[in-house]
Amino acid sequence: MTSPIGEDDLAAWIDGRLSPERQRLVDAYLEGQPDVHARLREQAEQARALASLFAPIADEPIPATMRVAAIRGRQRQPRWQLAIAASLLLAVGFGGGWSSARWSGEPRAGIAALANEASDNFRVYAADRIRPAEIGPDQRAMLIRWTSARLGERVTIPDLSTAGYRYGGGRLVATPHGPAVLLLYDGPQASKLAVLTRPMQIDKSASMTSTSSGTMGRVTWAVDGIGYSVVGERPAAELHPIADEVRRQADAGLVS
């Protein structure tokens, strides 16, 4: 007894994935079913057309950023700096009565920590319907004066209107590394975005790193001792152009 011809056999016939014995069986079946045979031949032709349509893409040289060595290099960098941060914390710990048991796997320094601070604050404040921002969008100067004084750095408010995001106010927030500024933005379809900025002790300069936390994407970097993290309910890849814009304006020293 052989098992009857199934639609799975016919699909595998089209793809040329039948075992030799099954192939003989299906071929014999198709001899007696010219209509089915014609349909399968047509579909096999369409499958080949589909493959050749997209084939050229796979012939393109791959971007250098997609090399495993390049990815590893980027991923290793924060971890290496984290190790320094850890040793610093431990050194402080032994001097100041800290327990090393308090050290958990969570990054506590560098841009990895900044990214987590950004998503933690985003989670709390962007979802707030009553008072997400302490200082509203009409009082930019006041926010800049206040937060610049607290951070000891000149704070700028990036204009993200070209990316479809309107500045919705900001606030001073607490992080394990001192005060930081959280700037909130409103985008299309009630989407939210935030930029967290603070001075950096570790990772004074770090290239853009994309990470995610749950459904939140984060793009985080540091320039000249100031860290930035752009966070939103979107994949980090989509936040990247916005982060580029924030960096461009920050580098240019634009103040709104």
Add this chain to the structure above:
Amino acid sequence: MAHRAASCRCSATEMDPLAAAIEPLVPGLRRYARSWLRDQAMADDLVQDCLERAVGRWRQRRGTEVRPWVYAILHNLLVDHKRQHVRRGTAVPLHLVDDVALGRPADQDAGLHHRDLLRALDALPEEQRTVLLLISVEGLSYGEVAAVVGVPLGTVMSRISRGRDRLATLLREGERPRLRSIR
């Protein structure tokens, strides 16, 4: 901004095991992302994201086959991306893609017309289009596709059959599929 240059990997013999397992998949992953998205830069961003995750989570893989595991990461990113874009109303039907975006000259006319093929592909339900692309274009086995999409093998087989019937009908009738309500 200090950007670290990728260290030179001059010959395949120096390739470490992770690179040997993942890098050969990259051309196919880019092709799969591009078959979903019209925007090459966006497609490559998602592939990059996929690769970062694959490298970062390599040790959590626990014996799963590499190819379906990596394709599943990318597939999930594509599904999420599409869902968000449909919600925001920026998705563009596949058949409006430039031939250039698919990496081939516009006037190439091999058998089936590319634009007709893309239009028909675009008119398929997503679940049928997905298995069609993974099997006919990416050459994944039926079992691998089941693992990527997260459905039983029988479901893959019926989706591929229905998808091919539907594609053939669309192409034969030269039917101009209604644009699905994208926005």
